[in-house]
Every structure is written in structure tokens, then in C-alpha cells.
Amino acid sequence: MIKIVFATNNAHKLSEVRAVLGGDYEIVTLREVGITEDIPETGATLDENASLKARYVYERTGLDCFADDTGLEVEALNGAPGVHSARYATDGHDFKANNRKLLRELEGVTNRRARFRTVISLIRDGEEQQVEGIVSGVIATEESGSEGFGYDPLFIPDGHTVTFAEMSAEEKNAISHRGRAVAELVKLLR
Numbered sequence: 797m798i799k800i801v802f803a804t805n806n807a808h809k810l811s812e813v814r815a816v817l818g819g820d821y822e823i824v825t826l827r828e829v830g831i832t833e834d835i836p837e838t839g840a841t842l843d844e845n846a847s848l849k850a851r852y853v854y855e856r857t858g859l860d861c862f863a864d865d866t867g868l869e870v871e872a873l874n875g876a877p878g879v880h881s882a883r884y885a886t887d888g889h890d891f892k893a894n895n896r897k898l899l900r901e902l903e904g905v906t907n908r909r910a911r912f913r914t915v916i917s918l919i920r921d922g923e924e925q926q927v928e929g930i931v932s933g934v935i936a937t938e939e940s941g942s943e944g945f946g947y948d949p950l951f952i953p954d955g956h957t958v959t960f961a962e963m964s965a966e967e968k969n970a971i972s973h974r975g976r977a978v979a980e981l982v983k984l985l986r
């Protein structure tokens with residue numbers, strides 16, 4: 797099986813991506829290649845951060861690798877939290893606090909349009925390529941569901957009546973930003 801490092805510290809992302817790629821690729825974790833520190837995400841855009849994470853791993857290991865940077869872009873908030881999605885409410889990755897803050901910011905706001913965008917940077921044989929995946933939808937007025945992670949309990953994708961957190965992993969992967977970006981990644985890898 798072909799080995800490829802996924803430059804993430806997010807266990808949810810890892811399991812979503814493994815569910816799609818796991819049959820054909822051995823997805824190697826950061827820990828398995830000896831990277832235990834947080835990779836700095838100092839870019840101003842998702843594209844820059846995806847690239848920073850992938851390059852960090854490539855420079856230290858020389859191995860083929862990819863990284864995912866994802867943001868929730870809310871229309872009425874001019875695209876926020878966007879690249880700051882992980883640290884929207886606090887310095888850490890506090891999903892509960894982030895969701896509370898998002899609901900507060902959208903209190904009384906009727907335009908609840910939003911989209912998730914994932915950018916994946918792939919480095920193969922030292923060559924970098926990027927793909928993206930987008931899903932549009934709306935931000936609910938309260939949290940529902942316990943599947944998934946992050947903003948999933950608040951995001952209802954277009955054409956559906958339930959949040960990502962009320963869907964199975966397979967249902968989410970079939971239509972999500974990450975599922976779509978990984979489908980593009982598969983085309984590059986073939």
C-alpha cells in the first residue's frame with residue numbers, strides 16, 4: 797500500500813479522511829513520523845495554512861504528505877470566522893465556546909448563509925498541488941446532534957433539514973467540504 801502522511805492533529809479529520817482513502821493508502825499520522833509539536837498556522841488564508849502545514853512535514857521528513865485547512869465562512873459576518881475558525885472564541889480549539897460565540901454573533905440576524913471550505917495541499921516528490929472542497933448551507937439557531945465535530949451541530953447543508961452533527965460519518969463525507977476536497981485529492985493521487 798502507498799504511504800502518505802496526513803499533517804493533522806485533529807483526530808476527527810483523520811478518521812473522516814481514512815474512511816475515504818483508507819482502502820488504497822496507508823494514512824500515516826504526525827506522531828508516527830515523530831512530529832509531536834503543533835505546526836504553526838501563521839498564514840492569512842486557508843491556502844497559505846494548508847501549504848505551511850504540508851511543507852513543515854515535507855521539510856522534516858522528505859515524505860509524501862498532505863494537509864487540510866478548513867474554515868467556516870459566514871456571509872453576514874463577512875466571511876468570519878474563516879481562517880480563524882479553530883480559535884474563534886478562545887485561544888484553544890474549544891468547539892462549544894466557538895459555537896456559542898457564533899450563535900451570539902448571529903442573534904437576530906436573518907441572513908444565515910454560510911459555507912465550509914477545505915483546502916488540501918499535497919506534496920508529492922517535492923511538488924506541491926492544491927485542491928479545495930466547498931459545501932454551502934445555513935447556520936441553525938441552536939445546536940443539534942452529537943456526531944462530527946467543530947461547527948457541525950450548527951451547520952445545515954443545502955438540500956437537507958438536519959445538521960452535519962445529525963448525520964452519520966458516511967452521510968457527511970458524501971457531501972461535505974472535506975469529502976469533496978478528498979475526492980479531488982484522489983484524482984491527483986491517481
Ligand code: ITT
Binds near residue numbers: 867946
Ligand atoms: P489541524 O490544523 O491539526 O489539521 P485543526 O482543528 O486546527 O487541525 P483547522 O486549522 O483546519 O484544523 O481548523 C479549523 C476549525 O474549523 C476546526 O478546529 C473546527 O472547529 C472547524 N472545522 C474544521 N472542519 C470542520 C468540519 O468538518 N465540521 C465542523 N467544523 C470543522
